[in-house]
Amino acid sequence: MEIIEKDKKYDVVIVGSGAGGGMATKILTDSGLNVALMEAGPFFDPANPDQQLHLKWPYESPRRGKGSTRAFGEFHASYGDWEVDGEPYEMKGDTKFNWWRSRMLGGRTNHWGRISLRFGPNDFKRGSIDGLGDEWPISYDDVKPYYDKVDKLIGVTGTKENIYNEPDGFFLPPAKPRLHELYYKKGAEKAGVKVIPSRLSIVTKRINNERGVCYYCGNCGRSCGVYADFSASSCLVFPAQRNAQGRLDLYVNSMVRKVSIDKNGKPDGIVYINKDDNKEYKINAKVVVLAASACESARILLNSKSTYHENGLGNSSNLVGKYLHDSTGNNNMAFIPDLMNRKTYNEDGMGNMHLYTPWWLDNKNLDFPRGYHIEIGGGLGAPMYGFGFDFNSLNKFFGIEVGGYGDRVREEVKKYYGSTIFFAGRGESVPNKDNYCEIDPEKKDKYGIPVLRFNYKWSDHERKQAKHMNETVEKIVHNIGGHMLWKNEGPDHGLINPGGIIHEVGTTRMGNDPKTSVVNEYEQLHDAKNVFIVDGGPFVSQADKNPTWTIMALSWRTSEYIIDELKKQNI
């Protein structure tokens, strides 16, 4: 196919507009560089009335919020799913991997709970603590200044706790806990489980004059119309555009196929398909920054073959795609009789839990190597499609007949409204070279780009951890007189399929040795000095934390390095 070359030459082309790409866009554009930002999906602005989802009522939709085209419900902001039309992926053997894509401006920052946790000092040194896997080539002290800057730029709620591996930051004030959260704390503390206010990137106090302050509608998952929550579009790309004075070009509906290589073997830009006219174009740039998500960036590198890079760009180590790992996760739910027959009031609050449990134990005393945190849900939430299904199934805990219809429906629905608590254990898995994504030898997507094939298995490290999650939750529930609604049985103890927690990292891991890593500590390819990766790919290990805050801190650090290297004419 003919490739149409764009005339303009950029300093930097950035692939992907999520957390990592958005941050690089902001820092690089603000520094005066000319930037092209590539996004595979459409433009998205939650303040645009035609795209607005927050503050909508279920009856404003004919399906009352059912997730027929969006797995997390139709008011969920993310355009995308486990399956994207025309963009399949394959699996090897009996692998069951779920790959979430958000094709839109802001990428997967349109899909997350705004949980914003710093990695702690131990999280960069796991290899030397338990002898499994490797250490990062950097320490907490290297990243701390950037975490501080991210806190101040974007805003995160929290409290000073002085817990060694849960570093404090520059916090906005926390919101008071909801009723079910107070019960959770009561049960947890009796079980010796720590509970602290949540660290969420939600603006509870004004952080700048371009963004509003949270008004507690609980709709962060729908993306905030006054920008009081963090999405890469509203908090990074839009401000970058406002300051850019023509130095930032945003290319939406542009699917990047590969990094292009000049006749001397040096990367000189990217090739993309414009989804609107299905033609292929080339963007010329001095520096290429990949931020398409850990697996998508690995896919782009592996598809960037040339005579100089026969098995893909940056892949002399043969490690691109290897060490893929996601957070572990399992879900539990309980019925708390003390929460029956509630007096109702507006309990929406922030768009996620107001309290959570950080990892509180020492793995030295346990039969699994890495920790987890616990997220909770519940309360007097908005009724949507699915509300009232099996309306009186909780009768079974009192030996009362289940089923029926008529006058009892209203009475029993109200009796049980807000009486359950949901528990999500989310933990750290051990990186493993044999868990990977690679290019499928045959299959291509609808743009003709070879697709990914996944190979991934959990080990006993993760299974034992999941078992511990279940036992912890059961103790907490018992302590507040509750009943578990199900039991996670079987050898996996309810472990969700890899990919299911949407924290994939590790596919282009960082290190000092080009033989055992793909990028250096500045997320720069060992094999090509002008190519950087600022998504979760460079993570050596995922912590028992959500990765977004670390992706952004590292992207900021890398962006400053790029500016410096360009000044010195090193790249």
Added chain:
Amino acid sequence: MNRRDSIKTMVISSLASGLLLEGCIQGEKEVIYENVWKYKYGRTPEELQRDLEILNQVFFSKEELNTIRVLAHLIVPPTKEGNIDQAEVPEFIEFIVKDTPSYQKGLRDGVFWLDEKSMENFEKKFVNCKVEDQKSILDKVAFPKDKKSKEETFFSNMKNLVITGYFSSEVGINDLGYKGNQPNFWDGVPDNIMKEHGFSYDKDWKYNFVDPMTRNDLAEWDENGNLIT
């Protein structure tokens, strides 16, 4: 590229060109437009097109839908708080079976079974039976044990859709007592409820929670991360 108005424009222009409608939708363009924009919330052009097609197709006959309506009134009887018609439950069920086709066969067969049973027992169609006769039929399928029969599955699905349809409607939400989905300031669980459950923010917590008086002042910190505004 600014695409602020793009979704609406794309739908209108594809309606005008007729590209969207060939084969699957009947009706005047104006009416179809009204129909889809009754529901205003952010959808992609593909989702909008899907809704457009569903909203302009018919699954249940008028008679079937009337049976569903009568059945729905039995499941959630009308009170002064609200009723099935105000909650647009029949319309919701008509939509959802096209949106989720796996519901179709079971619900249609079930509606047919209701009439069959009514004819057999009372020589009348279900909707024409006396309320106690209608209930006598429902009572046979309303209390399923572990393994559900076909008819029990039908009633269980119908009941779920009716209850969810009622409580996700405007009248149903008010009836339930849900008070949210509006800008407000969350200042915690009301005092009297805290007391009833034996909790206290003052006694149990050492933190400074969000202060409504200063939350609009720009956040500033000292070098140790303490908020000073």
